[in-house]
Amino acid sequence: MKPIGVALTGSHLLELLADPAPVRALDGSGFAVAVAGIDRIGDSFPGRSTVSAPGRRTIESTIAVTFLAERAPRLGWLAAAAVHRDHPYNLARRVASLDHLARGRTGLALGVRDWYAPDGGTVWGGAGLTEGVPIGAETARGAAAAIRGLWQSWPADSIVADRETGIYARAERIRRIDHHDVFDVEGPLTVPTTRQGTPVLAWRVPEAAVGAEVPADVVIRPVDGALPAGYAPAVPLLAEIVDDGTRAASLLADERVHGVLLRPGDTEDLADFLDRAGAWLRTVPGAPVAAGGAWTLRERLALPAPAPLLADARPAFRAPSPELAR
Secondary structure (H helix, E strand, O other), X not given: OOOXXXXXXXXXXXXXXXXXXXXXXXXXXXOOEEEXXXXXXXXXXXXXXXXXXXXXXXXXXXXXXXXXXXXXXXXXXXXXXXXXOOOHHHHHHHHHHHHHHOOOOEEEXXXXXXXXXXXXXXXXXXXXXXXXXEOXXXXXXXXXXXXXXXXXXXXXXXXXXXXXXXXXXXXXXXXXXXXXXXXXEOOOOOOOOEOOEOOEEXXXXXXXXXXXXXXXXXXXXXXOOOOOOOOOOOOOEEEEEEOOOOOOHHHHHOOOOOEEEEEOOOOOOHHHHHHHHHHHHXXXXXXXXXXXXXXXXXXXXXXXXXXXXXXXXXXXXXXXXHHHHO
């Protein structure tokens, strides 16, 4: 069965944090994944209306997922963000920490810009780390490459905690990523690899803007109807549709579609949407019941283990010796 998920706005996240009832409904729905804060990156596609209207309420996506992943343990989560307001290193560290807390059930949905961030044409430049880097698809691609490398820079199995020698980690296995393009990031990350290897990286950026090479595990693409006849996704595709499930069957039947994300309408009540979507899910042949036990988001989305990126990268540290460790 292809994975079926739900795309939630910041307003939905606030509602879930305030009331346990819709959280229980969401957790028991059978959805494979929830994208948290899709409206943050919702205008990454031309022609889609701006969502950062005055008075619109939201919450930072990774903060929301930190709480909701614990309250909805049968659901995977993708936190929506962009380097418009977060340096790639900060995003990588925050999402990796979140994935450890959620036991491998999370990831990042990366967009071009954050529509709740202050207006401007450049990405965050705090602490002098970046200067005038333009917001755009190439910047997002550079950030994605840096984030993926950082997530692999400290292998968790390098931690040996050997009391006899006093060596905590085989430091020579920790790698620098030496990423230099839009962003200059050497690494390593201060968080080791997670239970699923690395968090899932979803790409919600127009693929035509960056060509065939998509630096992600999965692509999220808004779909108003059927996919274009000549469209061939470079990586697994999650088709995002404003629907409670009634129009999703044709997309699920398309062999180019890896899975679908159902998104409530802008004025739709979340509880009503979850009732209808949950009822539809129960009618889908082979649709999963809410997952229990131990699993990762990669497993839930039927994605492979991350390909190794740093096999030839230079070590960040010298090999430890017992003499120095004591």
